Amino acid sequence: MKRLLLPILVLSATLPAGAAVNFRTQVWPILAKSCVDCHRAPHKDSAGKIVEPKGRLRLDGASLIMKGGSEGDAVVSGDPDKSSVYQRILLPPDHEDVMPPKDKGKLLTFDESELLKQWIIEGANFGDWKGAEDASASATAKKAPTKAADPMSSGAGPAPAAALEAVRKLGARVSTVVTDSPLVRVEWVSGASAVTDKEVAALIPIGGNITELDLSDTKITDEALATIAKFPRLVWLNLNNTAVTDAGVAHLKSLTNLSYLNLHSTNVSDTALTSLTPLRKLRQVYLWKTRVTDGAATKFAKSIPDLRVTME
């Protein structure tokens, strides 16, 4: 796992400076050569027996790669640490989970694994490559390009233009998070102190598109959190220096995709942490200048795998 320190140098040897990794020409050949034999559509072997894709993971199509296998996500756009395709190839050669499995094929070279990692960091974009589709799910396969750009965007249509315009008129900056994805980040770059629960309510028409929301230094109250609780794709939420309390945070338990939550300089206490414990995807929570006690913070940090709680 610690082979990660040289990538910049190595990448500059393999990639023209500034160029994004191209899935079709750079990543797909690696998967095709080293992985797809075992991770493709069910097929008959020479004895006529049906061979299922190993680990129920197919790596021969964009939508299939993003669908993942029996253990869940294989590629998490932007996050190689959570992408099992990358983690598995980094394991030591004799590890029981290494891919390709021990004695079943050559390990990827350092350059190859770096390319795969860089492609994930850049958003796991397949460009115009689609590859195979899951025949049993041809209805959902149509959505493959958006889904491929970001697994979170699955099921999200583009935000209605009129609604976006209305939100921008309220002084918000709305930007896309990943190219070709309907998901957006909303923030108030200036004039945050004039933002109230009313402005947050105005986000409802684009609520299904918001994946990052910065409400730091605004005048919102717990009521705004009841509104936000209905934004199912929210992953990143900054409430730093607002008047939210434990009662408001209790609304957030519906946000099962939430990964980052900043509660720095708010009035929350240990009670808030109880409401957050069901959010298993939380990875980073900021609790500096709150009423949360060290003991409760430590217990909370241990209650969710890989969660980092920052108290200062």
Ligand code: HEC
């Ligand atoms: C010789 C066959 C074979 C090859 C080649 C192979 N795998 Fe696998 N793979 C397996 C088997 C068997 C499993 C299921 C057992 C396990 O989870 O370790 C698996 C499981 C996985 C999983 C976990 C899937 C899940 O959700 O359970 C990932 C990720 C994976 N492989 C990635 C890769 C990648 C990336 C490559 C190419 C670098 C690759 N594999 C090449 C046989 C193979």
